[in-house]
Amino acid sequence: MKNIKLLAITLLSLLSITSIAQNIPVENGKVVFSDTIQTNLNKEETQKKLLHWLDESFLKNKGFITLNDTVNNMIVCSAMEYLEVEKSSWNMFALYMRYKLIFEIKENQCIVFIRNINYFEPEDIEGDNKKTVSTYPGEFILIEKKYKSAFKKNISEKISAKTVERVNEIWKTIENELK
Secondary structure (H helix, E strand, O other): OHHHHHHHHHHHHHHHHHHHHHOOOEEOOEEOEEEEEEOOOOHHHHHHHHHHHHHHHHOOOOEEEEEEEOOOOEEEEEEEEEEEEEEOOOOEEEEEEEEEEEEEEEOOEEEEEEEEEEEEOHHHHOOOOOOOOOEEEHHHHHHOOOOOEOOEOOHHHHHHHHHHHHHHHHHHHHHHHOO
């Protein structure tokens, strides 16, 4: 009976991962996440609040602002995060995820995009490594499911699920900041 319950739980978690991975948004063959966040703030207040949050919190030690356009009300950032994909007491699998975070600010709303996603293996960029860094475009992992690991099954699907989870966390944080 315990084996049947374990099998059912395993199958449900795999189905959940697969359904999340199949819902990756694509525009012109590229992965592009987007969300429209409603706010009671005007354009100037929204831009000011976002800049403060980006500088003081979100981008600390992981990114920088590449564009702050007050005429067209747009902010563009580059960020890199450590994405723990799978963790257990004896093992962990993680990648770095680099992406562009773009804000198009309008009256009482902010349209946010995450695009240009690339993944890097930690051993390629940590320490004094002087070898060539392997870059895995988001499309390679999230759409084509071509990333493989010798010791991990369905790893592209798991990376997709963690990516979607992280994107949703970012959306929620931005929404809270603009209240």
